[in-house]
Amino acid sequence: MMDKLFVFDVDQVLLNMYQPLVAAYEKYIGRETSHQETLDNIRRFEEDPRPYMDFAMQFQHSPAFGSLGPMPGAVQLVADLAAAGFELAIVTAASSDPEIFEKRRQNLLNVFGDVFMHHHHTSLSSKEGSLKTLCAGYRQSFFIDDKPSHVNEAIGAAGTAIWLENPFFDFSRDTLSPRAVVAASLDDVRKICGI
Ligand SMILES: [Mg+2]
Numbered sequence: 001m002m003d004k005l006f007v008f009d010v011d012q013v014l015l016n017m018y019q020p021l022v023a024a025y026e027k028y029i030g031r032e033t034s035h036q037e038t039l040d041n042i043r044r045f046e047e048d049p050r051p052y053m054d055f056a057m058q059f060q061h062s063p064a065f066g067s068l069g070p071m072p073g074a075v076q077l078v079a080d081l082a083a084a085g086f087e088l089a090i091v092t093a094a095s096s097d098p099e100i101f102e103k104r105r106q107n108l109l110n111v112f113g114d115v116f117m118h119h120h121h122t123s124l125s126s127k128e129g130s131l132k133t134l135c136a137g138y139r140q141s142f143f144i145d146d147k148p149s150h151v152n153e154a155i156g157a158a159g160t161a162i163w164l165e166n167p168f169f170d171f172s173r174d175t176l177s178p179r180a181v182v183a184a185s186l187d188d189v190r191k192i193c194g195i
Contacts (some may be wrong), residue, residue, distance in 0.1 A: 006193065007131060008082050008116075009145035010092040013164055014078070015068035015107065024059045025057050032049040044074050046149065047079075049124060052134040060095055066103035073186035078112050084195040089118035091130045091143070093150070096121040131157035142193055144183065155179050162192060 001149055011017040018038075025041070026032050033041075045052050082088060096105055101121050108116060120130040127143075127150050135141035135158045143158035145151050146166035154161035155177045162181045165173075176182075183189055 002087070002138045003140065004084075004086045005089065005135060005141040006086045006195075007089045007091055007134055007141065007143040007158060008078075009127075009143075009147070009164075010090055010094065010104065010108070011149060012071065012146040012166055012168075013072060013144055014074045015070050015111065017065075017068055018168070020064040020068060021059060024062060024064060025055060028055050028058065039168065039171075042168050044170065046147075046169075057095065057097075058102045060097070060103075060157050065100070066107050067108055067110075071186065075112060075157070077186045077189055078115060080190065080195060081193070082115050086193075087138075088116050089120070089134050091120045091122065091127050091134070094121050095125070096123045126153050128153040128157050130156050135159065140193075145188065148172045148180075151180045152177045160187065160192065 008014050020039055022033065041052070049056070079090065090108065092104065094100055101119070104121070105119055118134055120134070122130060131143055131154050141159040142162060143154040144162040144164055145154070146164045146169065148163060148169055149172065151161050151163040152175070159177065160181055161177070162183050163176055164183050164186065181192055183192060
């Protein structure tokens, strides 16, 4: 049996997507948006992504999507987990289109180095299957995501499912499984996995 695995969501956990995403959306609709509109769009996307898919695909094919910067604390956390003997993987809801897969892989490589053993793109389907496949055979496994619905998909699939608090998902925090562990920031993760 293998030892320890840590699986990351990408957007708003490892890479900071919101500013480039909002900027691209404003360009797409041809006007500026308020903070409230962004919150409403995220909630509506969660309920039904279909009206946003044309924009989402356009954004994922844009240069901005391939050059996202790290979230605060992410580079150090990834380095510390690797140094503590964790194997690292990503499961992202980004499209599995080969061009998008390669852009994301290159973006992660540029920011974090060649540290992720597995890259799974779920194209908005449930993350449960990918997590079950990845985590099977590890003595200890962890998954972190900023979206409560994805954290819930990891319950029973990963050993520990961590919700990285994100104020954009306050509207759905009540739906979070009581079995999830809550991290207020990436710094909390070290404590949660005992490093
Ligand atoms: Mg995310």
